[in-house]
Amino acid sequence: MSLSDYSSIFFDFALTGKPAVVYTPDLASYRDVERGVYGDWPLGSGLPVAIDHDELTSHLQWLLGNIDAAEGRCSPREVDPAPILDNLTWIRGWIARFVS
Numbered sequence: 869m870s871l872s873d874y875s876s877i878f879f880d881f882a883l884t885g886k887p888a889v890v891y892t893p894d895l896a897s898y899r900d901v902e903r904g905v906y907g908d909w910p911l912g913s914g915l916p917v918a919i920d921h922d923e924l925t926s927h928l929q930w931l932l933g934n935i936d937a938a939e940g941r942c943s944p945r946e947v948d949p950a951p952i953l954d955n956l957t958w959i960r961g962w963i964a965r966f967v968s
Contacts (some may be wrong), residue, residue: 871926878915883959887931890917893923 881888890910892898894916901907910917916931918924 883885883948883952883955885955886947888915889924889927889931890915892917893919895919 878888878890892910894909916927918927924962
């Protein structure tokens, strides 16, 4: 799982098919005053977006799956390998176009 803010690492990490959460408590200031963002990032990214600790906790609990607070353990959700394999197939094809 990845937890980040505005980093472009999300685009690299997306190739793994693993879950990610965007944590942007300063989204309005960052987007409208400081630097700006591409398009509707992160709200249009399809990723869960948290703008405060409560939302972040909620997203992480859901992504981690079954949390047993009494025992202090969690059972993470399974990662579906299909999107990862699809991405790798696409990348191989893209690379092959330039090296053949």
